[in-house]
Structures are given as structure tokens and as C-alpha cells.
Amino acid sequence: MKEISEKKVLVLNLDHSPVGVVNVHKGFVLTYLEKATLLVKYDYLQIRSIDHVFDYPAVIRLNHYKNIPYKGVLLNRNNLFKRDKYTCQYCGSEKDLTLDHVIPKSKGGKTSWKNLITACHRCNTIKGNKTPEEAGMPLVSFPFKPNLSYFLAEYAERHATEWIPFLAIKEV
Structure with a gap:
């Protein structure tokens, strides 16, 4: 299993569109301060303090819509x-x-x-x-412009299957 400190949290906007990825500490703080709502937790993982046990966030949704200008995926x-x-x-x-x-x-x-x-x-x-x-050299697959969800889904398949239901994969 992946090292706990390496786990990431998928952040969704109020409309459930992916905004980005943060580390677990940032994801926990956003939910603790009620700036985000926990939608999915990582099973079998917990954050413990002396007298409390908290869920380990996998997917959170912001409580207020953030207008984030679309920048697309960088062509590199x-x-x-x-x-x-x-x-x-x-x-x-x-x-x-x-x-x-x-x-x-x-x-x-x-x-x-x-x-x-x-x-x-x-x-x-x-x-x-x-x-x-x-x-006379046919392509294995045709080139397309990927969106953020495409790359997040690729990460999710390997490291965070909890994210997959929230990532609609579309070509732009």
C-alpha cells in the first residue's frame, strides 16, 4: 500500500467539477474549517489526535463555488x-x-x-x-487534447480509486 503521507485529496468545486489536488493535511484543514465537505474517505486510514479520530479525506467538495478560469492542460x-x-x-x-x-x-x-x-x-x-x-505508417491512436480529468483519472487508476466516480473523462 502507498505510504500514507503520499496520499492525495481530490478537490471538487461546488458543481462537482475537479479543481485540483491537495495533500491530505490541506484537505483535512479545509474540511475541519468547514470550507469543504468530505465526500469520500480513504478506507482503513484515520487521522488521530489525543482524543479524536478523523476520517482521512479522499475527495472533498468546496462549500462555496470558486470561479476558476479554465487554463487547459499545458502542452509540453x-x-x-x-x-x-x-x-x-x-x-x-x-x-x-x-x-x-x-x-x-x-x-x-x-x-x-x-x-x-x-x-x-x-x-x-x-x-x-x-x-x-x-x-504507410498508420497511427496506433489519434492525437487529442486532454482535459484535467483525463490526467487525474490516470493518477486515480493507480493511486486513488476513490476518485474515479467523480472524474468524467472527456476529450476537449
């Missing part, structure tokens, strides 16, 4: 690799990974979520300045 190398599960989108390799423009920049391809994929160095070199169709 690490997030692209995460989206593509650290595998080449041409051959499935997990070694020597790099990024590839599906439609090459020289042919008007943009640097965007829907045109960048993870590719191994070998496939990227073979594809060169062609589209996948021209190179």
Missing part, C-alpha cells in the same frame, strides 16, 4: 508523453522517444495537441517529412 513534452502512455504511436515501442508532427510543419502542420504525438526515434526518422498516410 511530459504531458504529451503521458497522454500517449510513453509509447510510440506508430510501432508501440517505449524506447528512444521523441515528438513527431503528424502533419509536418513544412506542410502547414501546427504545434498543437491534435498534431503532436509520441514517436520513437526510428519511426520518426523513417516517417521523415511525410504524413503517416504517405509513409
